[in-house]
Amino acid sequence: MLCVLLVVRLTGLDAGTPFAVPVVLFPYAAALSVLALTTMIAVPALRSLWPVIVAALVTAAYAVLLIPRFIPHHQQHIPAQAPELRVATVNTHVGKADTRALVQLVKSERIDVLAVQELPSAGIAALAEAGLDKVLPHQELHPENDSSLYSRIPLTHGGPLKADTAWPQTTAQVTVGGRAVRLVAVHTYYPLGDAQRWTRDLTALTSVAHDSGPDTVFLGDFNASLDHAPMRELLTSGGLTDTHAELGKGWARTWPANKSPLPPLVQLDHVLHGSGLAGISVSERTVPGTDHRAVIATLALLPTNERTG
Structure with missing residues (x-):
C-alpha cells in the first residue's frame, strides 16, 4: 500500500479517480514507511539487503516530496510599511457553527475579510443576530451558491464567479x-462524491487563477490537500502559493474538527495567494459546531520590485 500511494502521488493518478480519497493520507504513509524501515533495520530476522534497500528508497522518496513543505520558502524582503490584509476562512457546516464564537474570533483576530462556506440563509441571519454585520459590514452573500464573503473593507466587483x-x-x-x-x-x-467533478472544479479554478493577476487570494474549503495533483496544478499553473507551505507549516490539519475522539487529520482548508502578496503568518482555530477548523492568515502586499514569479 505504501508503494501504491507513492506511485499515485508521483504520477498524479488521483486526478478524477477513486485514488483521490486515500492519497490524502500520504503524510501518514510517509510515517509508516519510516517505521517500516526502522523495524527492518532493528530486527535481525527482518534485516535482508534488498528489502532494506527498497524500503530505504521508498522512505527517501516520501521525504523528498514532503520535507519542502516544512521548510519556509525563501522570504522576499517585506517592507515594514507594506500594507497588510488579514483574512480567514471557515466552513460553517451548513450553518451549525457557533455564531457567537465565530464573531468573537473575527473580533479578537482583527479579521479584514472572512470567507464562509456552507452558510445557508438561516446561518446568515444567525450571524447577523450575533453581531457580525457590525464588525464586517461589507458583504457578498450567496447562500444559494454555498460560499460568501464578509469584509471590514468595502467590496467591489462582487458576484458569482463565472x-x-x-x-x-x-x-x-x-x-x-x-x-x-x-x-x-x-x-x-x-x-x-465524484472525483471527476472535483477535478473539474479545481481545473476551472486554475484557469481563473491564471488570469487573475498577482494580487489575488483564493481561500476556502478546497476539499483537497497538497498531495492531490489537481491542487498542485492550481498552485503551479494558477500562479498561487499555499500560505502554510510558504511559511513551513506543513503539518496543518483542518478536518475533521469537533469529532471526538478523532483529532483533525488532514488539511482541506487553505489560503492561497498570488505573487503580489506574501504570507506573514497563518494558523488554525477551532470554532464549535463545525467540522472544519478555521484558517487565519496575514498577507502583505509586496512592492512591484519585490514580487517573485
Whole structure:
C-alpha cells in the first residue's frame, strides 16, 4: 500500500479517480514507511539487503516530496510599511457553527475579510443576530451558491464567479494600499462524491487563477490537500502559493474538527495567494459546531520590485 500511494502521488493518478480519497493520507504513509524501515533495520530476522534497500528508497522518496513543505520558502524582503490584509476562512457546516464564537474570533483576530462556506440563509441571519454585520459590514452573500464573503473593507466587483464549477464560487475585490486585491471564496465538490467533478472544479479554478493577476487570494474549503495533483496544478499553473507551505507549516490539519475522539487529520482548508502578496503568518482555530477548523492568515502586499514569479 505504501508503494501504491507513492506511485499515485508521483504520477498524479488521483486526478478524477477513486485514488483521490486515500492519497490524502500520504503524510501518514510517509510515517509508516519510516517505521517500516526502522523495524527492518532493528530486527535481525527482518534485516535482508534488498528489502532494506527498497524500503530505504521508498522512505527517501516520501521525504523528498514532503520535507519542502516544512521548510519556509525563501522570504522576499517585506517592507515594514507594506500594507497588510488579514483574512480567514471557515466552513460553517451548513450553518451549525457557533455564531457567537465565530464573531468573537473575527473580533479578537482583527479579521479584514472572512470567507464562509456552507452558510445557508438561516446561518446568515444567525450571524447577523450575533453581531457580525457590525464588525464586517461589507458583504457578498450567496447562500444559494454555498460560499460568501464578509469584509471590514468595502467590496467591489462582487458576484458569482463565472467558472465551470459544481456550484458558483463567490468573488469580490477589496482595495488595500491603493491596490485592488481579487478574492475568491472557494468551496469545491468533494472527491468521495465524484472525483471527476472535483477535478473539474479545481481545473476551472486554475484557469481563473491564471488570469487573475498577482494580487489575488483564493481561500476556502478546497476539499483537497497538497498531495492531490489537481491542487498542485492550481498552485503551479494558477500562479498561487499555499500560505502554510510558504511559511513551513506543513503539518496543518483542518478536518475533521469537533469529532471526538478523532483529532483533525488532514488539511482541506487553505489560503492561497498570488505573487503580489506574501504570507506573514497563518494558523488554525477551532470554532464549535463545525467540522472544519478555521484558517487565519496575514498577507502583505509586496512592492512591484519585490514580487517573485
